[in-house]
Amino acid sequence: MRDLLGIELPIIQAPMAGVQDGALALAVCGAGGLGSLPCAMLSPDALRRESSALRERTDRPFNLNFFCHAQPAPDAAKERTWREALAPYYRELGLDESAIASGATRTPFDAGTADIIEPIKPPVVSFHFGLPAPDLLARVKSWGSTILASATTVDEARWLESCGVDAVIAQGLEAGGHRGLFLSNDLTTQVGTFALLPQIVHAVRVPVIAAGGIADARGVAAAFALGAAAVQVGTAYLLCPEATTHAVHRAALASSDAQHTALTNLFSGGVARGIVNRLMRELGPISGLAPVFPLASAAIAPLRAHAERNGSGDFSPLWAGQNASGCKPVPAARLTRELAGTNS
Ligand SMILES: Cc1cc2nc3c(=O)[nH]c(=O)nc-3n(C[C@H](O)[C@H](O)[C@H](O)COP(=O)(O)O)c2cc1C
Secondary structure (H helix, E strand, C coil): CHHHHCCCCCEEECCCCCCCCHHHHHHHHHHCCEEEEECCCCCHHHHHHHHHHHHHHCCCCEEEEEECCCCCCCCHHHHHHHHHHHHHHHHHHCCCHHHCCCCCCCCCCCHHHHHHHHHHCCCEEEEECCCCCHHHHHHHHHCCCEEEEEECCHHHHHHHHHCCCCEEEEECCCCCEECCCCCCCCHHHCCCHHHHHHHHHHHCCCCEEEECCCCCHHHHHHHHHCCCCEEEECHHHCCCCCCCCCHHHHHHHHCHHHHCEEEECCCCCCCEEEECCHHHHHHCCCCCCCCCCCCCHHHHHHHHHHHHHCCCCCCCCCECCCCHHHCCCCCHHHHHHHHHCCCC
């Protein structure tokens, strides 16, 4: 696996949209792991700028990460229902609905994205929520990029392998952030890392990367014992100085609140794991009122921005996995070496 990715340490820093830029990726690359740049929320200009900067600043392999969700058509009735559900909060905070921006906050990988990153020829490209259309995937592979993609079930892992990915990321239920599920929305299919990983290892021939709940070298060793070829770690990096994690998110991660996480669809419409906060408690973490991914975000954004300005995470997606014990305010290079069990 390390040969496939060209890295010294079998540690992949999980791409984490909204809480990092290239600085975290560069630090991890420098330590010998695989640094990742989350690209799903970048505008075309930002994608061009950030991916070129990575290419210029490291001669080590790095990963560009994209989402592959189906872009939903706006649904005015659903949007109205969602705004009505949030209206009491708008009134309480003295906000106006006109503050709600239109348009999707996350766009799927498409031909325009491929045009932007083609000159960069990223060494590794990873996908969440499935894969791009076969012709687009073939185009990315033609640049020599190694392809990784998340699977949350054995069926998804088999599907990804049949589509030609080079390695599968087995994303267990403990994982922070969005679940990469794409073949079914049935949450009863979602299982923990140590149930999922060996089943996927058994089912596919490509290498398997373990993700979800891994926070220290013992967790890494345990994943290897179950057949993982590498690990992808997200939550543990959130307090690193190179991450751009917001202060309210950092405070929640460093407090006992981090022991209370749940799957929620309130912040984007997609199912993701985060620290339980006021919105999740009051609307219920999973609500039929939220529009589909990623349309729920727009009406949450003004509430979140206002609350965060006042030091509150009441309306923030405080993404975190079930094991925040590895979160430490230490440089990402040090954390990477600690995870790999090489502290020198
Ligand atoms: C704050 C946060 C943001 C995330 N954003 C992304 C993303 O943009 N793309 C992606 O493929 N995975 C994303 N994930 C999921 C990670 O790839 C990975 O599955 C997860 O972090 C592993 O579990 P852990 O958080 O317990 O280490 C995110 C996770 C977190 C915690």
